[in-house]
Each structure stands twice: as C-alpha cells, then as structure tokens.
Amino acid sequence: EADIYQTPRYLVIGTGKKITLECSQTMGHDKMYWYQQDPGMELHLIHYSYGVNSTEKGDLSSESTVSRIRTEHFPLTLESARPSHTSQYLCASSEGLVLLDEQFFGPGTRLTVL
Amino acid sequence: DQQVKQNSPSLSVQEGRISILNCDYTNSMFDYFLWYKKYPAEGPTFLISISSIKDKNEDGRFTVFLNKSAKHLSLHIVPSQPGDSAVYFCAASSTRAGNQFYFGTGTSLTVIP
Numbered sequence A: 001e002a003d004i005y006q007t008p009r010y011l012v013i014g015t016g017k018k019i020t021l022e023c024s025q026t027m028g029h030d031k032m033y034w035y036q037q038d039p040g041m042e043l044h045l046i047h048y049s050y051g052v053n054s055t056e057k058g059d060l061s062s063e064s065t066v067s068r069i070r071t072e073h074f075p076l077t078l079e080s081a082r083p084s085h086t087s088q089y090l091c092a093s094s095e096g097l098v099l100l101d102e103q104f105f106g107p108g109t110r111l112t113v114l
Numbered sequence B: 001d002q003q004v005k006q007n008s009p010s011l012s013v014q015e016g017r018i019s020i021l022n023c024d025y026t027n028s029m030f031d032y033f034l035w036y037k038k039y040p041a042e043g044p045t046f047l048i049s050i051s052s053i054k055d056k057n058e059d060g061r062f063t064v065f066l067n068k069s070a071k072h073l074s075l076h077i078v079p080s081q082p083g084d085s086a087v088y089f090c091a092a093s094s095t096r097a098g099n100q101f102y103f104g105t106g107t108s109l110t111v112i113p
Helices: none
Strands: A004-007 A010-013 A018-026 A031-037 A044-049 A076-078 A085-095 A109-113 B010-014 B019-025 B032-038 B043-052 B056-059 B061-067 B072-079 B086-094 B100-104 B107-112
Touching: A004 A085, A010 A018, A018 A031, A018 A085, A018 A109, A031 B061, A076 B043, A085 B043, B010 B019, B019 B032, B019 B086, B032 B061, B043 B056, B043 B061
Parallel strands: A010 A109, B010 B107
Antiparallel strands: A004 A018, A018 A076, A031 A044, A031 A085, A085 A109, B019 B072, B032 B043, B032 B086, B056 B061, B061 B072, B086 B100, B086 B107
C-alpha cells in the first residue's frame, strides 16, 4: 500500500493569504510531482522533482512554488492565493527511471479561495 | 490543445459484462501509456501500463490494447464488477522527448449490479 500523505485535505481561505500544501511520502521515492485538476478536466502537471534540491516546472504554468529539501517532503506554496487558484491539488511520487513510471498518488487537497 | 483524449465522459455496464474504455492521443512520439483508477475523495491508483513495443498487456481482468497506427488505446475489464465503478484516466508519455507526459480527462465507469 502506498504511503503518501497530503494535508490539509480541504482548505477554504481568503484572497491574498499565503498557503502551503504539504506532501510527504515514506517510500523513499526520488521523484515527486504536483498536479492540478479541475472537475471534469485532465490532471495537469505543475511541478516535479527528480530528488533533493531538484525542482522543475510542469506543462501547466502555475504561480505556486515548491521546494525539495528532504527526500520525503515536497511542499507547494502559494504566496498570495486568488480565486483562480481554486482547484484540487494532487501530490504523487515514483521510483522508476522515467517520469511516467507508476506513480503513487496522495488523496489530494481541495483548495477553495474566496 | 489536449494531447490525450477520452471522449466518453461516462459509461454504464451491467455486472459480469465487458467494460471498454477508450483513449486517443495525437502525439506520435508517445511511447508509454498507463491507466489509473480513481475513487471519489482518493488519489488515482495505478492500474496497468503498456509500452509501444507491445500491442497488448494483460493483468487479471484488465487488458490494455494499443493501436499505434490509429493512435488509440483501450482498457478492457472482463468481467466487470461493482467495485470497478470509478473514474479511469489514461496517460501517455514520450521517453524520447524530454519525459513529457499527459493525462486524459477521465471516463466515469458505473457497473450496475
């Protein structure tokens, strides 16, 4: 069973607030990912990491930032939340050689910005 | 512009029958494909994958077929069970083009007991 956790599961916050979405995995995977998904739409990769001190932007432009100081931790930060950031955010990790090897997903954080 | 398309947003199938979920892609550089299953309030879970060197991969009740000339893949579930009711996403990647990968919009499968 995959061990990847996301907190909070749900977050409702006002415009302009700084937020950090947490993601942790206990599988020792080098690769980690953040996706954004709106209802009925595809998952869009917004950030990924090959390992500690590695961060890359995905195919969907995002105003969020990420950091990877520890293998198990890959937090996503929004400096100033806006209603357009309302979405579901999914974190994932994998151990394969290629990025699209089997990924293990967390349960997601549903963010609502008022 | 969507590079991976799942044109059927939903599908209903009777228990015990075959479920066929379809996925089309536009980029001929894609060479690795996966299917994920997602239950409500949970993250997607990996189901089955296929490399472009194969045209079929089977795992228990799940079989994925790849038709490279048509840029089409399908997931067959036989026999379908009520527990298979979920949203199914296909994903495609190009290992030759900078490790890009894309997900489809998903098909919601309902298996009727």
